[in-house]
Amino acid sequence: MLWSPRLALSDFHIRLTAKGLFRNLQLLSGCRKNTVVFHAVDKNKPRGAPARPIHAGSTPTSTTPPGCTSTQPGCPLPAGTNHNLNQNLNQQPPAEIQIPDLLNGNGPPCRRPAQTPEVGARAPTSTPTSPTTPTPQGMGVRTGSRPNGRVPPRLAGGPSSGPQAGGWGRRVEEKRSHSKEQxxxxRLRRLLVQGNRRVEALATVIQHLLSEREMVLKQKQNLSNQLTDLKEELASSTLSCEQLQKEKEEALCSQQEALCSAQEQQKEELGQLEDRLRSFYQAEWDKVHQRYQEEADRFRALMEQQVEELRSRQEAELREQEVTHSQEAESMTQRFEASVQDLQSSHQENISQLDRRLQETEASLSERVSVLLQEKEELEEKLRAEEEATRRSLTEPRYLYxxxxxDSLKVVLEMKTSQLHLKDKxxxxxxxxxxxxxxxxxxMNRVRQENEDYRARMSKHAALSKQLTSEQALLQKNLQKESKVNKRLSMENEELLWKLHHGDPLGSPRQLSPTSPCHSPPNSPHFPTAPPLSPR
Structure with missing residues (x-):
């Protein structure tokens, strides 16, 4: 059987078996199955009832050829082949065409539609020797069986319809024509088998290309999904990084402001305290300057020593805090520089590894491209050879299609190759x-690590701020204690002044309160010594 020459490759659906061999060609819905049968044509017979050939070994007296069934009056095949053909047609699905018999060359003769102009029949010529003896010299095209199951009268009559010599010559001519037809x-079957094999090879190539295209499309879809996910993750991570950066800046600003305010308050309080003490003692010294100049000088020296001790202690503590702060800053800078160097080295190593991978992939891809180009050249050479062979074999116009x-298959292959190049890109x-x-x-991993480092630093700064606040609270308590001590001193001074005004000038230095913190130096014989006060 043949498919209609008007069908294109887009009308076929290719099905591969488990072994990967091309077996069946399945027609799509809407396509018509046409068969072609070649028969001898008599010039003198009408078109509606064409003559059928007489096979070798058949007698002219028989009404039907041997081996034909009653259901097919015009069948030129033996009964066994016709029965096998009916069984094959019953076993096939309605939308498939089986072609193994064509490949082996054992199938029934081909049928073709009478309306196809590509495959035309040669016009029969008649000899002028006898008007009653037909001489079929060509091959006619017929698209069906006879409308009625009758045998032509020229074959049903047998040898009794004419002279014996004419019947014998007619048999010889019919045998010759039958041998020519065979x-x-x-020859036609061989050409048909060759064409079918070429079409099968092209169909397998196209199916392989289509499967590769589907795989590439699936991979592309998966990669696009992964890209969208990565973009979303990147956007969320950037937002979180920006938020953390803003929080870090706000925390640093608040810490700096708190430190500055604490230092300013401490300086102001110290200045105010010094001014108060100086003014108070200066006024007191001025009042008792006439009589108790020595005691006033001693008190002044004692207070100056205490103030100097407080200043020295505060300066020492400030220096210690500055040294510790500078050491911590240096250690943090060293750690940061070491981490930066490590990150730079790892970054350079990653870049070198990526460059090596890129070079390796480029080399592999170039080798693959060269192999594909060689295969393409080989396929083009094979196609050229096949084209030359087909041009040599196709001498009749019926095989031009x-x-x-x-040519159409070549165009399709070129399109597919271009698509494959685009897919490679x-x-x-x-x-x-x-x-x-x-x-x-x-x-992103590096940024996360840096964020973790910044968080650790923030926690350290928070701990330092807590320590500073606690120290500030202690300093405030100490200041309150010192203010209380100053009040006591002022009260004692008032008592001394009252005693001086009311008499008892000799016993006043020795009758001082033992709880008074303002005493003379250790070398003084008049006042006992007291332990120094801590600045806190």
Whole structure:
């Protein structure tokens, strides 16, 4: 059986078996199955009832050829082949065409539609020797069986319809024509088998290309999904990084402001305290300057010593705090520089590794491209050889449509190759995108590490701020205690002044309160010594 020459390759659905061999060609819905049968044509017979050939070994007296069934009156095949053909047709699905018999050359003769102008029949010529003896010299085209199951009268009459010599010559001519038809039929079957094999090879190639295209499309979809996910993760991470950066800046600003305010308050309070003490003692010294100049000088020296001790202690503590702060800052800068150097070294190593991978991938891809180009050249050479062979074999105009189909297949193959090149370019771009995504992931990991370091520093700064606040509270308590002591001193001074005004000038230095913190130096014989007060 043959498919209609008007069908294109887009009307066929290719099905592969488990072994990967091409077996069946399935017609799509809407396509018509047409068969072609070649028969001898009598010039004198009408078109509606064409003559059927007489096979070798058949007698002219028989009404039907031997081996034909009653259901097919015009069948030129034996009964066994016709029965096998009916069984094959019953076993096939309605939308498939089986072609193994054609490949082996054992199938029934081909049928073709009478309306196809590509495969035309040669016009029969008649000899002028006898008007009653037909001489079929060509092959006619018929699209069906006879409308009625009758045998032509020229064959049903047998040898009794004419002279014996004329009947014998007619048999010889019919045998010759039948042998010619068999030779022609064999040649056509060989050509048909060759064409079918070429079409099968092209169909397998196209199916393989289609499967590769589907795989590439699936990979592209998966990669696009991964890219969208990575972009979303990157956007969320950037937002979180910006928020953390803002929080860090706000915390640093608040800490700096708190430190500045605490230092200013401490300086102001110290200045105010010094001014108060100086003014108070200066006024007191002025009052008792006439009589108790020595005691006033001693008190002044004692207070100056205490103030100097307080200043020295505060300065020492400030220096210690500055030294510890500078040491911590240096250690933090050293750690940061070491981490930066480590990150730079790892970054350079990653860049070198990525460069090596890129070079390796470029080399592998170049080798693959060269192999594919060689395969393409080999396929082009094979196609050229096949084209030359088909041009040599196709001498009749009835096979011109095969060349047209081959040209269309070439165009399709070129389109597919161009599409494959485009897909290779897209794959290269996708690989580049994957590399950039890997770099971005590394950068994100580094940023996360830096954020963790900043958080640790923030916690340290918070601890330092807590310590400073606690120290500030202690300093305030100490200041309150010192203010209370100053009040006591002022009260004692008032008592001394009252005693001086009311008499008892000799016993006043010795009758001082033992709880008074304002005493003379250790070398003084008049006042006992007291332990020094801590600045806190």
């Amino acid at each position: 030779v022609e039929e064999k 095969l060349q047209q189909e081959l 897209k794959l290269m771009e996708m690989e580049k995108l994957v590399d950039t995504n890997a770099k971005l992931e590394e950068y």
